[in-house]
Amino acid sequence: MHLLMDERGKRYLIKPGSGFESDVGIISPEVIEESQPGQVIETHLGRKVLVLKPNLSDYFELMERKCSILLPKDLGLISAYTGLPKGSRALDAGTGAGTVAMYLANLVGESGHVTTYEVREDFAEVAERNIRNFGFRNIELKNRDIKDGMDEEDLDLVFLDLPKPWEIMEDVHESLLRGGWAVFYNPYIEQVKLIHRIGSKAGFGDIRTFETIEREIEVRKQGTRPRTRMVGHTGYLTFMRKMI
Numbered sequence: 001m002h003l004l005m006d007e008r009g010k011r012y013l014i015k016p017g018s019g020f021e022s023d024v025g026i027i028s029p030e031v032i033e034e035s036q037p038g039q040v041i042e043t044h045l046g047r048k049v050l051v052l053k054p055n056l057s058d059y060f061e062l063m064e065r066k067c068s069i070l071l072p073k074d075l076g077l078i079s080a081y082t083g084l085p086k087g088s089r090a091l092d093a094g095t096g097a098g099t100v101a102m103y104l105a106n107l108v109g110e111s112g113h114v115t116t117y118e119v120r121e122d123f124a125e126v127a128e129r130n131i132r133n134f135g136f137r138n139i140e141l142k143n144r145d146i147k148d149g150m151d152e153e154d155l156d157l158v159f160l161d162l163p164k165p166w167e168i169m170e171d172v173h174e175s176l177l178r179g180g181w182a183v184f185y186n187p188y189i190e191q192v193k194l195i196h197r198i199g200s201k202a203g204f205g206d207i208r209t210f211e212t213i214e215r216e217i218e219v220r221k222q223g224t225r226p227r228t229r230m231v232g233h234t235g236y237l238t239f240m241r242k243m244i
Helices: 029-034 056-062 072-082 099-108 121-134 165-175 189-201
Strands: 002-005 011-014 020-022 025-027 040-042 048-052 089-093 113-117 139-142 155-160 176-186 204-210 217-220 223-226 236-242
Touching (some): 011 020, 025 040, 056 121, 072 236, 089 099, 099 139, 099 155, 155 165, 165 176, 189 236
Parallel strands (some): 089 113, 155 176
Antiparallel strands (some): 002 048, 040 048, 176 236, 204 236, 217 223
8 A cells, every 4th residue: 555645745545456546647557556655756757756655543533434534633642641561452432434543452462462343344344344445354344233232351442432332231341451541532511411421420530531632732833822713612522540
């Protein structure tokens, strides 16, 4: 897989065996396949295009999707707060396009493993393609409702992006190792309140909820200031740890 960037900074994700075609010109599949990261190639119109090796962040931005995905500001908090190391075993429910599953798989590495549950068949098909196209081999995708039962145990982390995650709070607790993390992503504060109350009764402790606000700084010739548009509320992230 190649990432191409044109003179305007616009990026294009090119799958193996595919060519490039845009308003800046055409590049054949053969030329792209023979190119190396860092090389500059030209379209048939003579426009220069930079070849890059796509990283996971590039892929998340450009990959196929049928739903919204977690943004970097929320993904980063998961690893920063839980400190999930390589070799860990994690579970993700509410796969969507596969963003969280792939992010966790990248953290735990080849020695770790991620299981992800998605109830919708159309979402699962997209996620399966995204996972396969990036080359992850440490992810198992299950196209079924996690509320019908979890097979996994001795997990280091469970991430739930579900409307009513408290309905399986006891199952989540049972599946985790002592000291393991349960992480919940929810858009509404009413959901958060229930998660806190039910989580504490289920044997979890160190329960905390965060909302991350992202504001980019605009650097221009005229001066430097915060951008007038920012990424405000996306969702609340609640972290809790299995204590008993």
